[in-house]
Amino acid sequence: xxxxxxxxxxxxxxxxxxxxxxxxxxxxxxxxxxxxxxxxxxxxxxxxxxxxxxxxxxxxxxxxxxxxxxxxxxxxxxxxxxxxxxxxxxxxxxxxxxxxxxxxxxxxxxxxxxxxxxxxxxxxxxxxxxxxxxxxxxxxxxxxxxxxxxxxxxxxxxxxxxxxxxxxxxxxxxxxxxxxxxxxxxxxxxxxxxxxxxxxxxxxxxxxxxxxxxxxxxxxxxxxxxx
Amino acid sequence: xxxxxxxxxxxxxxxxxxxxxxxxxxxxxxxxxxxxxxxxxxxxxxxxxxxxxxxxxxxxxxxxxxxxxxxxxxxxxxxxxxxxxxxxxxxxxxxxxxxxxxxxxxxxxxxxxxxxxxxxxxxxxxxxxxxxxxxxxxxxxxxxxxxxxxxxxxxxxxxxxxxxxxxxxxxxxxxxxxxxxxxxxxxxxxxxxxxxxxxxxxxxxxxxxxxxxxxxxxxxxxxxxxx
DNA sequence: CGTCAATTTGAGTCCAATCAACTCCCGTGG
DNA sequence: CCACGGGAGTTGATTGGACTCAAATTGACG
Numbered sequence: 001x002x003x004x005x006x007x008x009x010x011x012x013x014x015x016x017x018x019x020x021x022x023x024x025x026x027x028x029x030x031x032x033x034x035x036x037x038x039x040x041x042x043x044x045x046x047x048x049x050x051x052x053x054x055x056x057x058x059x060x061x062x063x064x065x066x067x068x069x070x071x072x073x074x075x076x077x078x079x080x081x082x083x084x085x086x087x088x089x090x091x092x093x094x095x096x097x098x099x100x101x102x103x104x105x106x107x108x109x110x111x112x113x114x115x116x117x118x119x120x121x122x123x124x125x126x127x128x129x130x131x132x133x134x135x136x137x138x139x140x141x142x143x144x145x146x147x148x149x150x151x152x153x154x155x156x157x158x159x160x161x162x163x164x165x166x167x168x169x170x171x172x173x174x175x176x177x178x179x180x181x182x183x184x185x186x187x188x189x190x191x192x193x194x195x196x197x198x199x200x201x202x203x204x205x206x207x208x209x210x211x212x213x214x215x216x217x218x219x220x221x222x223x224x225x226x227x
Numbered sequence: 228x229x230x231x232x233x234x235x236x237x238x239x240x241x242x243x244x245x246x247x248x249x250x251x252x253x254x255x256x257x258x259x260x261x262x263x264x265x266x267x268x269x270x271x272x273x274x275x276x277x278x279x280x281x282x283x284x285x286x287x288x289x290x291x292x293x294x295x296x297x298x299x300x301x302x303x304x305x306x307x308x309x310x311x312x313x314x315x316x317x318x319x320x321x322x323x324x325x326x327x328x329x330x331x332x333x334x335x336x337x338x339x340x341x342x343x344x345x346x347x348x349x350x351x352x353x354x355x356x357x358x359x360x361x362x363x364x365x366x367x368x369x370x371x372x373x374x375x376x377x378x379x380x381x382x383x384x385x386x387x388x389x390x391x392x393x394x395x396x397x398x399x400x401x402x403x404x405x406x407x408x409x410x411x412x413x414x415x416x417x418x419x420x421x422x423x424x425x426x427x428x429x430x431x432x433x434x435x436x437x438x439x440x441x442x443x444x445x446x447x448x449x450x451x452x453x454x
Numbered sequence: 455c456g457t458c459a460a461t462t463t464g465a466g467t468c469c470a471a472t473c474a475a476c477t478c479c480c481g482t483g484g
Numbered sequence: 485c486c487a488c489g490g491g492a493g494t495t496g497a498t499t500g501g502a503c504t505c506a507a508a509t510t511g512a513c514g
Contacts, residue, residue, distance in 0.1 A: 058357060062448035066361045081354035082347075112336040115346060120309075122349040127308035129356045130285060134293045136363035137407030141470065172493065180364030185470055187494050204479085204493070221289035368502065399461065412502055414462050431461070431511075 027098040030091040036077060038088050043080035045099045049073050052095020053169050056087045057177070067178035070170060072156055076121055078102070092169050136180045139221065144179040145189035146218035149199065153209050164209040193218075254325040257281075257318040263304060265315050270307035272326045276300050279322020280396050283314045284404070294405035297397060299382055303348055305329070319396050363407045366448065371406040372416035373445035376426065380436050391436040420445075
């Protein structure tokens with residue numbers, strides 16, 4: 001959901017950003033479990049993930065939790081809405097971010113390229129969120145899990161011949177809260193995919209997509225394609 | 228989901244827009260049922276709804292339909308993602324829009340205020356979409372319908388003492404595809420709300436919210452508050 | 455008044471949630 | 485080294501809420 005801004009775009013817009021530490025930009029570590037910001041915080045800085053994985057969450061008044069997104073290296077965090085963040089953000093793994101002052105964004109005239117880049121990123125994020133709508137509104141459990149794995153494979157997968165390998169660093173409960181299921185149902189769906197031979201799970205974290213085309217078909221709703 | 232841009236913002240950014248017809252701006256009617264644009268169209272113009280209601284939809288490869296949003300007067304339509312629209316858009320009622328060339332947006336330097344306004348609108352939309360995530364992922368049928376009615380009341384409701392009255396111009400099937408239910412379940416939930424005395428439905432379209440606080444409580448998940 | 459589509463209601467089914475038990479994995483301390 | 489404990493993950497049995505299919509009703513419009 002958090003949209004990756006190509007390195008190049010950011011560099012173009014703000015060459016100083018990734019090169020050295022000034023009052024506008026610096027890099028720092030976020031240990032696993034630590035919060036980068038919390039819902040409602042005034043936005044004074046934006047962040048670009050350089051390593052590790054973050055989790056964006058919101059809580060309802062009645063205590064239900066929704067995982068909005070996971071953020072991987074390259075993703076931008078901290079987009080404000082009316083000057084404030086609209087979700088909690090904590091690190092799932094030890095992570096590294098570069099940050100820069102959000103004040104520079106107030107005036108489009110002084111940094112039009114950054115505005116353009118941010119607008120593009122926001123628009124792309126909207127488009128991706130619409131896909132997520134489809135999932136939450138219309139897909140079955142197995143389709144949701146297949147979709148999730150499929151997007152992880154695209155996002156962080158390492159090619160392994162025809163296959164793809166990657167690590168699921170987030171706990172099952174987070175996946176469940178992200179795709180609108182319970183942990184149990186996520187488990188069962190993973191098991192089903194495993195028994196179908198679509199994926200292989202070595203230890204809890206490590207996933208190999210054995211049949212990418214089957215996974216994709218399942219994600220798109222061709223239920224009878226397999227299983 | 229489509230976020231309203233206050234009149235004033237738009238006027239500031241583009242005084243010419245709402246005042247007369249130039250090559251950059253003009254106003255025209257869209258009869259009910261007509262498409263304003265379709266998914267994948269290259270974005271050459273943006274639109275601001277001045278009257279009527281629009282429907283934004285997407286179709287999956289397997290034919291399932293998702294209603295992304297409804298757009299009311301004041302909302303901006305046609306936000307591009309990488310130069311193209313990412314949904315179909317048609318008019319639910321006879322409608323009127325003002326349009327202007329999207330080319331003017333390519334360069335933030337020449338129209339920084341408009342960029343700022345669009346960025347703000349996009350960020351606000353992201354925030355609202357996150358709320359919709361919560362609904363689609365976590366809420367029960369009655370909560371979804373209550374949430375939908377509640378937001379309609381805020382968006383287009385006319386105060387009537389303590390109560391609120393408004394018209395549901397979209398068919399039940401569209402509501403269902405918007406909040407992730409079936410038409411039958413939407414009906415049943417409406418009936419339940421009616422029997423509880425939370426709302427009143429005169430003819431199919433006209434709704435009166437008799438107990439706004441109860442509706443809001445239901446929307447937020449206080450299921451035992453009523454019914 | 456008749457037709458047709460949209461809406462509403464009803465009956466039965468199914469999928470995912472719930473509740474509960476069990477395993478696995480790690481880290482800790484005896 | 486092994487026993488222990490605890491949390492995360494997995495599996496099982498049951499329940500419940502929304503879907504499906506079907507029928508009845510309403511309402512809009514010629």
